[in-house]
Amino acid sequence: MEHTVVSLQLPVQESLEIKKNRITPLPGNDRGKRICLVTGTHGDELEGQYVLWELTRQLNAHRELLHGTVDLYPAMNPLGINSITRGVPLFDLDMNRIFPGREDGHMAEYAAMKAMEDMQGADMVIDIHASNIFLKELPQVRVNELSAEALVPLAQLLNVDFIWIHAAATVLESTLAYSLNSTGTPCLVVEMGVGMRITKEYGDQLIAGILNLMAHMGMWDGETQPPREPIVSHDDVAFINASAAGIFLPSVAHNGMVQQGQQLGVIADPMTGETKEEITAPSNGLLFTLREYPVVYPGSLLARILKGGSDE
Amino acid sequence: MKQETLFVLDTPYRQKLHVEGFRFGRGEKSLCVVGAMRGNEVQQMYICSQLVRQLKWMEHHGDISSGYEILVVPCVNHFSINVGSRFWAMDGTDINRMFPGYDAGETTQRIASALFEAVKDYQYGVHFASSHMSGEPVPHVRVLDTGYQNADLANLFGLPYVMLRKPTPYDTTTLSYNWQVWETNAFSIYTKTTATIDEASAQEAVTAVLRFLSRLGIVKYNCHNGYISTLVHEEALTNVMTPCGGIFRRLVDPGQFVEYRQVLGQLLDPFTGEVRAELTSPTNGTVFFAVDYALVTEHTTAFRIIRRLHS
Ligand SMILES: [Zn+2]
Numbered sequence: 001m002e003h004t005v006v007s008l009q010l011p012v013q014e015s016l017e018i019k020k021n022r023i024t025p026l027p028g029n030d031r032g033k034r035i036c037l038v039t040g041t042h043g044d045e046l047e048g049q050y051v052l053w054e055l056t057r058q059l060n061a062h063r064e065l066l067h068g069t070v071d072l073y074p075a076m077n078p079l080g081i082n083s084i085t086r087g088v089p090l091f092d093l094d095m096n097r098i099f100p101g102r103e104d105g106h107m108a109e110y111a112a113m114k115a116m117e118d119m120q121g122a123d124m125v126i127d128i129h130a131s132n133i134f135l136k137e138l139p140q141v142r143v144n145e146l147s148a149e150a151l152v153p154l155a156q157l158l159n160v161d162f163i164w165i166h167a168a169a170t171v172l173e174s175t176l177a178y179s180l181n182s183t184g185t186p187c188l189v190v191e192m193g194v195g196m197r198i199t200k201e202y203g204d205q206l207i208a209g210i211l212n213l214m215a216h217m218g219m220w221d222g223e224t225q226p227p228r229e230p231i232v233s234h235d236d237v238a239f240i241n242a243s244a245a246g247i248f249l250p251s252v253a254h255n256g257m258v259q260q261g262q263q264l265g266v267i268a269d270p271m272t273g274e275t276k277e278e279i280t281a282p283s284n285g286l287l288f289t290l291r292e293y294p295v296v297y298p299g300s301l302l303a304r305i306l307k308g309g310s311d312e
Numbered sequence: 313m314k315q316e317t318l319f320v321l322d323t324p325y326r327q328k329l330h331v332e333g334f335r336f337g338r339g340e341k342s343l344c345v346v347g348a349m350r351g352n353e354v355q356q357m358y359i360c361s362q363l364v365r366q367l368k369w370m371e372h373h374g375d376i377s378s379g380y381e382i383l384v385v386p387c388v389n390h391f392s393i394n395v396g397s398r399f400w401a402m403d404g405t406d407i408n409r410m411f412p413g414y415d416a417g418e419t420t421q422r423i424a425s426a427l428f429e430a431v432k433d434y435q436y437g438v439h440f441a442s443s444h445m446s447g448e449p450v451p452h453v454r455v456l457d458t459g460y461q462n463a464d465l466a467n468l469f470g471l472p473y474v475m476l477r478k479p480t481p482y483d484t485t486t487l488s489y490n491w492q493v494w495e496t497n498a499f500s501i502y503t504k505t506t507a508t509i510d511e512a513s514a515q516e517a518v519t520a521v522l523r524f525l526s527r528l529g530i531v532k533y534n535c536h537n538g539y540i541s542t543l544v545h546e547e548a549l550t551n552v553m554t555p556c557g558g559i560f561r562r563l564v565d566p567g568q569f570v571e572y573r574q575v576l577g578q579l580l581d582p583f584t585g586e587v588r589a590e591l592t593s594p595t596n597g598t599v600f601f602a603v604d605y606a607l608v609t610e611h612t613t614a615f616r617i618i619r620r621l622h623s
Contacts, residue, residue, distance in 0.1 A: 010610075013583075090446075092406070097482050107609045107611045171482060297324065297402060298422065299418045300418065
């Protein structure tokens with residue numbers, strides 16, 4: 001059943017609407033739990049679109065196996081998705097930096113408040129992100145160290161490749177996940193794939209994880225596979241940023257193990273044919289982030305390595 | 313006056329970005345002024361250019377007291393200005409959400425870090441800022457309520473209002489916030505416009521900075537005494553929200569006194585011109601901020617009013 005969570009009139013004719021689809025169990029099957037699956041806060045991140053479509057299809061096909069309520073929010077930022085805009089069009093702030101929203105704030109802050117109110121009290125919220133157009137990410141859950149104790153055991157059920165426990169920062173207190181977690185509604189943030197694209201295999205991997213988590217919560221009686229065992233990392237991540245400006249040409253595949261000193265790619269100058277910079281791995285480990293977008297400035301992130309591996 | 317390059321960034325296929333600073337006087341680092349950090353902050357860059365002109369003249373005439381140094385950085389982000397993009401054109405990030413910066417991080421973190429390195433040891437810092445709420449404020453000095461602030465010093469600018477704002481999580485990465493954390497007395501000055509030049513409020517801003525400096529004995533400058541500023545706490549402002557979307561017809565201006573129930577603006581149906589709604593004032597007071605868009609959505613902060621204040 002489709003519900004309108006918030007509707008706000010735009011200047012000319014149409015309204016901005018955040019909608020959700022609610023799937024409920026068959027009569028007599030409800031064990032009282034609710035999970036929210038959220039995506040599309042950043043309008044250029046589309047990996048969650050496939051996840052919500054395919055998961056909805058599977059749940060609809062086997063409603064008899066469902067024992068709780070599933071709320072699906074495929075487009076938190078419908079104007080952004082519609083116009084290939086990461087943020088909310090005509091609004092300066094990142095939509096994932098304005099939670100818990102404000103009653104007397106801008107339209108986007110008000111919409112954020114209404115959407116968050118709608119999710120509060122759920123037994124689990126999963127906020128699905130897809131990196132950005134620049135970087136490709138291995139399926140991972142990111143957890144603030146402040147809520148790691150409660151969330152890591154749940155994240156381990158999600159069938160992702162790794163769990164990144166990151167340091168707390170004041171600026172992150174305005175994310176949906178932080179705002180929900182700090183008010184007692186558990187929320188896991190998934191990052192996977194790359195902006196403006198859909199990576200079906202990652203989507204299927206996460207769907208298996210979500211069903212596994214739902215089974216663990218007593219909401220799903222269908223068959224599940226044991227989740228892959230994720231690497232849990234406490235910020236043990238090496239960042240590799242460009243020093244030169246130019247065109248980045250990677251020489252390794254995403255999602256492989258790399259050795260310290262191994263070449264990861266070059267920054268090329270097509271005008272002169274020169275190689276402006278050779279990029280090498282600062283440590284052994286799993287290359288879980290790799291730049292997809294070729295144009296780089298000094299500072300542009302090229303890759304991230306989860307430290308550890310055969311030689312350590 | 314000494315012009316120096318504070319930071320150089322190499323780029324693919326464009327000339328290098330040079331961030332320029334203009335130094336006046338010699339001695340203790342007293343005041344640093346920063347202008348445009350976003351690509352549409354033309355007014356903010358213009359104010360700095362007028363300040364550079366004035367300070368150059370004053371230095372030439374011996375009107376800068378010895379033992380003090382002043383730095384003006386008119387523009388940090390010409391890269392976005394020259395391509396008409398409000399934020400960093402490559403990735404949409406905002407330099408003023410990257411402080412204190414990180415010299416080994418992403419591009420805009422590096423720019424913020426280099427700028428902060430150059431501007432951080434001054435006793436006073438002024439940022440000519442623009443708000444994320446698009447509209448026209450009453451010219452004012454804004455001070456973040458971090459616990460390190462000194463709102464009394466803000467009165468020395470002689471602008472009509474000083475606004476004290478409680479920082480939200482997204483304020484913690486701005487220049488002003490980090491200046492304060494690093495023990496610089498930081499002030500953000502808001503004038504009427506951003507993308508267009510408003511000569512009167514630009515001159516008012518230049519005068520305000522020189523007045524501030526002369527009151528601290530840093531320059532010799534004779535001018536009108538300005539205002540005895542009214543202190544406004546942001547959370548005490550009354551917001552007037554739009555109940556629907558449409559064409560916005562504004563009937564009052566910032567700085568104007570309005571009465572309880574006075575009509576402040578109208579929302580028109582964009583096709584038929586009929587009045588969909590009228591916005592009325594919930595209080596007697598002075599308009600602190602007004603939207604300057606022709607089109608508004610539902611739930612826009614159309615006006616902010618200082619309650620019970622006569623202008
Ligand atoms: Zn995202």
